[in-house]
Amino acid sequence: MxxxxxxxxxxxxxxxxxxxxxxxxxxxxxxxxxxxxxxxxxxxxxxxxxxxxxxxxxxxxxxxxxxxxxxxxxxxxxxxxxxxxxxxxxxxxxxxxxxxxxxxxxxxxxxxxxxxxxxxxxxxxxxxxxxxxxxxxxxxxxxxxxxxxxxxxxxxxxxxxxxxxxxxLAAGEIGMVVDIGGGTSDFTVFRKDAGKADILASYGVRLGGTHLDRALSLDHVMPLFGAGTEVRRALAEGLLPVPATLFNDLATWQTIPFLYTKDTLRLVKDLQRHAVEPDKIDRLFEVIEAELGHDVAFAVEAGKIAANMGGQGVIELGLVEKGLTAALDQDAMDLSLARYKADLSEAVRETLTMAGIAPDAIGAVVYVGGTSLMSIVPNAVKTVLPNARAIQSEAxxxxxxxxxxxxxxxxxx
The missing domain is CATH 3.30.420.40 (ATPase, nucleotide binding domain)
Known part of the structure; x- marks a missing residue:
């Protein structure tokens, strides 16, 4: 069968x-x-x-x-x-x-x-x-x-x-699942009864660990590769910003492979010739030519995890240039991710509204997904559900x- x-x-x-x-x-x-x-x-x-x-x-x-x-x-x-x-x-x-x-x-x-x-x-x-x-x-x-x-x-x-x-959860107890994965955040209010889950409401937003990585990369790493810098105009006076699209794609897991083209290399070479800060664009060229984009993304992810532990996270970029690092402590990370914390809190409130449930009716929050272990997630949930106990055993x-x-x-x- x-x-x-x-x-x-x-x-x-x-x-x-x-x-x-x-x-x-x-x-x-x-x-x-x-x-x-x-x-x-x-x-x-x-x-x-x-x-x-x-x-x-x-x-x-x-x-x-x-x-x-x-x-x-x-x-x-x-x-x-x-x-x-x-x-x-x-x-x-x-x-x-x-x-x-x-x-x-x-x-x-x-x-x-x-x-x-x-x-x-x-x-x-x-x-x-x-x-x-x-x-x-x-x-x-x-x-x-x-x-x-x-x-x-x-x-x-x-x-x-x-x-x-x-x-x-006890029989009849109302809980909320907070499922924060790599790409989405999902929320379900349910009542546990006789081994079953009576679903009262579900809600979701497109926000996950890859979005957090992207924000940290754009704020703390991409400036080392020329984000926010300028180039001289080729045929006139004045300056132009380096195209942001390059850095947005390089900071986004799913678009990194599509930067490895001859057209991208030609563009970066042209930026090198006119760059106000050529050393940074040189690093960008190294990342594209040597196809190091995913290595950079993994370094950002590792730095995020280290900072989440409450210590001084360091984004190691030695593969791009010997000794190159970007500091990332908890405070800096919280600042970069503050807008996402607000989004998560609002999503919890919206799920409660859909379920017709008051915050104090939630007995437990079941945290699911690797990104739920990031401190901003329980902190965001606690602003709405301060008295609910946390369950993280099977994340x-x-x-x-x-x-x-x-x-x-x-x-x-």
Whole structure:
């Protein structure tokens, strides 16, 4: 008999789960781990490497194309644009379908049974205020699963899956899931009763860990590469700002690979000739020519994590220039991310309003997703729900646990 699995296809990490006797059982999707980075690397021969293998290939400096945050392009025109990836032209939709197909194959190899169905997690909203893009994103993800070989495809909002798996609430208690992933923030108010989750309201915004990384990169790293500097006009007097688009793309996980073109190199060379601060544009040229954009992004992410621990974070940029660093302490990070804290607080309030629930009715907040461990998240929630207790025990697996439980409840003809 063909099985149905639950798949948490995340912006940063992915996982697969099955329902075994009413309990979630997670697949070892790569050696020794039940989650894997949602990252791919196509080597020069076109072979695709997934997860940690993709990250290792990038770190080793192997020739090829690295991609991350693939989920963020769902619902956008970028998803279906064909580009040279490896030795052939393909779209990011093709890449996502191959990634999902590999998840299915790895699962089938472990359980030695064919898989025909999937209950996939999805954000409450892929795009905050664009209904057309939000609808298109679901169409895109459905197509990717179809291409990956799944015959029966269902979706469950990720925070609702986490609510289904929540264990530490008393019968009848009202809780809120705060699910902050790599690309979206989702909120669900639910009542726990007899092992089930009665969903009272769900709400979502397009805000996640990659947005925080981008803000920190733009504020603290991109100025070292020339952001905010000027160039001399070629045929007239006066100065012009260096194009901001270069730095916006370099600070955004999903657009980094598309900077590695001859056109971009020609543009940066021209900027070098006219730069008021040429040493900074020289660094930008090094990043583009040596394809170090993802290395810079990983350095920003590492600095963010260090600063979040309350110490002096340092963004190490020695791969670009020996000894180059950008300081990042908690106060500086909080200043850069202040607008996102306000957005999160407002999203909590909106979810309560949709549910018709007063703040003091929430007994517990279930924090889900790696970005929920960032201090700005509980700080934002506490401004609205100061008395609710925090549950963080299953931050990385709550969604896939709930999807696995839901998958066991599906029956197909």
């Amino acid at each position: 063909d099985l149905t699995v639950g798949i948490d296809f995340g912006t940063s990490n992915s996982a697969v789960g099955l329902n075994v006797n009413g309990q979630p059982w997670l697949v070892e999707v790569e050696a020794g781990s039940k989650t894997l980075p949602t990252a791919v690397f196509f080597d020069a021969r076109g072979k695709m490497h997934l997860g940690s293998a993709a990250n290792k290939a990038l770190i080793a400096g192997d020739e090829g194309r690295y991609m991350r945050a693939l989920k963020s392009v769902l619902g956008t025109p970028l998803l279906r644009e064909e580009r040279l990836i490896g030795p052939k032209r393909q779209s990011l939709l093709d890449v996502i379908a191959k990634f999902l197909s590999e998840l299915r194959t790895r699962t089938e190899d472990q359980i030695r049974q064919p898989i025909s169905g999937v209950v996939s997690g999805r954000p409450v909203r892929f795009h905050s205020s664009n209904d057309a893009a939000n609808d298109q994103a679901l169409i895109d993800l459905t197509e990717a699963y179809t291409r990956a070989g799944f015959k029966h495809i269902d979706f469950l909002p990720e925070p609702e899956a986490a609510a289904l798996a929540a264990q530490d 990385f697996t709550a969604v896939v646990d709930g999807l696995a439980i839901a998958a066991g409840q599906k029956q197909y003809a």
